[in-house]
Amino acid sequence: MASKPEYIRSRIVKTYDLDEIEKLIKDAKVAHCMLTDPPPVVDEESVMTRLSALTLRGSDGISCSCCGVGPFTSRAQQTAHYKHHWHTHNLKRKLFGRKPISLGEYNSRQDESSNVSASDSEGDDNPNKPATELFAAATRHCKAFYTNPKGQVFCIYRCLLHHRKEEMSLDGEGHVWARRVKELLSPGYGRWAVVMVSGGHFAGCIFTGGSDVIHKTLHSYTTRRGQGMSQATRDQTGNAPKSAGSSLRRYNQEQFLAHVQNILVSWNDDLKGCSLVFYRAVGPINQAAIFGKPSPLRKEDPRVRQLPFPTRKPTFKEVKRVFQTLASIEVYDTLQDFQKALLTVTGSKVPLKTNSDISIAESAKKAQKPPPKVQHDRAKSRERVPRELPTQVTSSEDEGPCYIDSETPPDWIKTLSEQSSNGVITNSRKDLLNDCALASCVDTDSETETVDKKETKKRKKPTKKVEKVDDKNQVTAVKKGPVKIPASVKKMWRSISDKDNVTLEPILEGWEGDIQAACNTQDPIDGNTALHKAAIAAKPEMVTQILSAGGDPCIKNHVLQTPYAATPHTDTRIAFRMFQAQNPDKYNYSKSQIPGPVTAEQLEQQKEKKAQQKKAKRQREKEKQADKLKANAFLLLTDEQKKKVPVHEQRCFSCGAQLPKVPFEYDDCKFCQVPCLHDHRKIRPLNMSV
Incomplete structure (x- = not known):
């Protein structure tokens, strides 16, 4: 198999680390791979010389002066030669002032592309001129590349140096690029703004020196779930739906645009102080939110620049990630590391040095064929793959x-x-x-x-x-005989099961042997350890003594319960938590299912809080009962008697509840709500007749 391209790691330097930036860009120049040769002086004599060199030689006019072949025997042979990639390649070489190559050399290099402008062998002869692939990769890249006297190569995003519509010359020495990168040290340059809008989400932030100063996020329901299209875009197709959801999304879209523009208007003074403003807004609707009429941002502003890489959903976390990515400068220690990294990222191949290396690599590619694809029949069961046995x-x-x-x-x-x-x-x-x-x-x-090694391996069941x-x-x-439990361990278990015993101090003090192993010995019947048995028996003091002696609270019994989970008693569980608070590093409590440590002071505070809550509850019940008695006494009065009751003691004439600040009234009768008024109005004629 062909070896994978080596991944070259780079060192990251942030633009807001001014000390590191000053050391890095001191006497920095543009990398040679970004520069082209200065354009030659074009005069009439040189043009005529090249045109005369490209004319056909010979009186019969059926030979090629560029490739040096001919005469052609027929018109079809001549046309076929002119259409061949070899002839096109020689024409480009001659325009660059190079000698043509023969058909054998052309075939050996397998240079069938019509876009090739120079050979690799001659590219190596001139070390001052960058390789064609490196130049193409560097000019297509969204970053600019620089070198310093230390031999380091560093790259920075182009959007930090110039606007997309601004033309930066790549001819000559690149003095403009070198001057632009020095602006990173200018005061106030490190104040940037990042604004993102997409799918009803807005996120914006202003950064100064690597820290966020102002930030705001906003979300509105403008896109139908699962459809992948905003309501405004759906309406532009010509068939606007008239459902309640679509109306809600249209309203939310208008409010969203207004909210985003209001946020940007409130940031007007802060945006004026920003040296760069980066945005991500795909489509006219999202761009209208940022560059609408009330917004202070305009596309024509040279500070406003688009993000050069894809982003995720606009959130505050994503805005910070975008800022850190923009502020990152990749530094390579050597030029070779930089070339390998650049060609690896762009998908190009590292240029080879000699023709022998090229021929060896090509022969290896021909000899190595990709393995045939295996067609699997999904309807049939797959065969077992033979695996190596131990x-x-x-x-x-x-x-x-x-x-x-x-x-x-x-x-x-x-x-x-x-x-x-x-x-x-x-x-x-x-x-x-x-x-x-x-x-x-x-x-x-x-x-x-x-x-x-055996050819097949049978799955073994546990045997005796x-x-x-x-x-x-x-x-x-x-x-296999039964597991032998020491007599001392059985004695401990009997003491735990005994209802009269509350402590294990006599047994633990006179213990001979490994006390920790004895505490963690599991009962073969149910898998319970001494800690399990003490927890189930609801003996908190024993639980604390066993934990201190080495009983592991993470061991599980046959039903996969830890000692804490096996006990339903509150005091026993508190004993586990208090021991954890006193000995936080003795055991791995994350596997013991103990919820967390607790101290005696916290327990006292909880007990006090519960007592106060009970007291307040009893007081509320008393007040409720007294209010109920007053309401019943008030309801026993007639309407005329109710009207004579003082205003502060009056209640609802229908249900006896407390009246609101502005009660409902009719004919000097007061009520707490409209249904009570209606009920009273229905039964009042009957009361009056009585």
């Missing part, structure tokens, strides 16, 4: 054939044999890896021999047997 290793100390890979720790075969001799057999390779990682592995003198290979290669079956 290496099978046997040893005199091994307890059977095992498979190793890069994750297997060294000397694990001896660890397995020691576990087998002690009566502890494990079927889990994960447990074996954990044991080998914790225990110190002893160097062994046993030699391992690699065996031929382990094949034991002795020195005579006799195979015997060893049954």
